[in-house]
Amino acid sequence: MDVKQLQYFVVSVDMGSFHAAAEALITTQPNVSKIVKSLEEELDMVLLNRNRNGVTITPQGESIYMYAIEVLKNINIINEFKKGQxxxxxxxxxxxxxxxxxxxxxxxxxxxxxxxxxxxxxxxxxxxxxxxxxxxxxxxxxxxxxxxxxxxxxxxxxxxxxxxxxxxxxxxxxxxxxxxxxxxxxxxxxxxxxxxxxxxxxxxxxxxxxxxxxxxxxxxxxxxxxxxxxxxxxxxxxxxxxxxxxxxxxxxxxxxxxxxxxxxxxxxxxxxxxxxxxxxxxxxxxxxxxxxxxxxxxxxxxxxx
Structure with a gap:
């Protein structure tokens, strides 16, 4: 598991679709889908439901989402410390x-x-x-x-x-x-x-x-x-x-x-x-x-x- 997987998952949830997440992350929709899928396979969980209108979070995804938010927030704080020596x-x-x-x-x-x-x-x-x-x-x-x-x-x-x-x-x-x-x-x-x-x-x-x-x-x-x-x-x-x-x-x-x-x-x-x-x-x-x-x-x- 790496930071990019958590970031792409969180942004997909927030944006409601892989397409919108790809635009926000300045990458391609297939790349976002691939990385989120790799996170699901690693955790052996279905985090997002895919449908024509985009993606919706599953109950398992809700739990992972909250922890992912905390991890990303703490990484940002650590990076700020590094900048502000x-x-x-x-x-x-x-x-x-x-x-x-x-x-x-x-x-x-x-x-x-x-x-x-x-x-x-x-x-x-x-x-x-x-x-x-x-x-x-x-x-x-x-x-x-x-x-x-x-x-x-x-x-x-x-x-x-x-x-x-x-x-x-x-x-x-x-x-x-x-x-x-x-x-x-x-x-x-x-x-x-x-x-x-x-x-x-x-x-x-x-x-x-x-x-x-x-x-x-x-x-x-x-x-x-x-x-x-x-x-x-x-x-x-x-x-x-x-x-x-x-x-x-x-x-x-x-x-x-x-x-x-x-x-x-x-x-x-x-x-x-x-x-x-x-x-x-x-x-x-x-x-x-x-x-x-x-x-x-x-x-x-x-x-x-």
Whole structure:
């Protein structure tokens, strides 16, 4: 089996015919058909059904296709490494954060004289742990509530990870001009039960769950509160700007969404209740670029530092 066989198979599936695949690969239709057939014979599987209109993938082909995609993707990554010798690279996973994205862009600009590449991936805390554990990311930036910290530390220890806190931050209610709470200087959690909320999709480490304490709390009574979920920071911002929805979250900069007319209102009794920091693999030394980024964040005037 070789790379060309996998490439011709994947392109044939994507294009839907050997003829279209041949055009994309700048070769002939018989050559594409021959190479895909050689892959099928080597695997002793029928990967594609041939018909007058082109080709369709078989159930066996579906499984091989997914693995072939990963192989081709990894080969491209290896080739990029070969091209970019001397290139400093930093891969980061983070919870969605407009503030973090802003400061990463400033850091990149400050380091622009160097030959660097930063890969940035936004997702939830559970996925960040997986990505750092599997070495897809060197650093993972997260917000963790006081209530979740014990379970969080046990989880990362079992995965060979460690957590470093950069700041203690408040829990805020973020709202836009359409919210009846927009002019408030502070709110308590009883007030929040009367508004619709939009939250990031998190299972175990949601900051929204910081407000829940016992079963009688309003958090557990779904009849009394309306919550929608998203994994998009852009969609969250637009909802806060244009509707009366609120968002319970944290930020090491309290004016995170100020440019969009969105106000951060402190939630009483939850001052400095959220930890902001990064995770990395315990036994691995940080790259020079990662160290520079951590130093950059250390020098920021964060809330609570």
């Amino acid at each position: 001397g290139l400093e690279m930093l891969s980061i996973s983070s919870v969605p954060s407009d503030t973090l994205s802003f400061h990463l862009s400033k850091f990149y600009n400050d380091e622009s004289k160097k030959n660097i590449q930063i890969d940035f991936f936004e997702t939830n805390v559970e996925e960040i742990l997986k990505r750092v554990h599997s070495r897809k990311s060197e650093l993972g930036f997260v917000y963790i509530s006081k209530r979740s910290m014990s379970a969080f530390k046990q989880t990362i220890k079992s995965k060979g990870l460690e957590y470093h806190e950069l700041a203690k931050t408040p829990l805020y209610l973020f709202v836009g001009p359409n919210s009846p709470l927009y002019t408030r200087e502070s709110v308590d959690k009883a007030t929040i039960k009367d508004i619709k909320l939009v939250q990031y999709q998190e299972k175990q480490y949601s900051l929204y769950s910081q407000l829940g304490h016992i079963k009688e709390d309003f958090l557990y009574n779904r009849d009394n509160i309306s919550v929608s979920y998203t994994n998009s920071d852009c969609f969250l911002i637009q909802l806060l700007k244009n509707t009366s929805c609120g968002f319970i979250g944290s930020s090491f900069i309290n004016n995170q969404y100020q440019e969009y007319g969105i106000k951060a209102i402190p939630i009483l009794s939850y001052e400095k209740s959220i930890s902001f920091g990064y995770i990395h693999r315990r036994r691995d030394s940080l790259s020079n670029l990662a160290k520079s980024l951590i130093l950059y964040f250390d020098n920021l005037e964060m809330d609570g530092k």
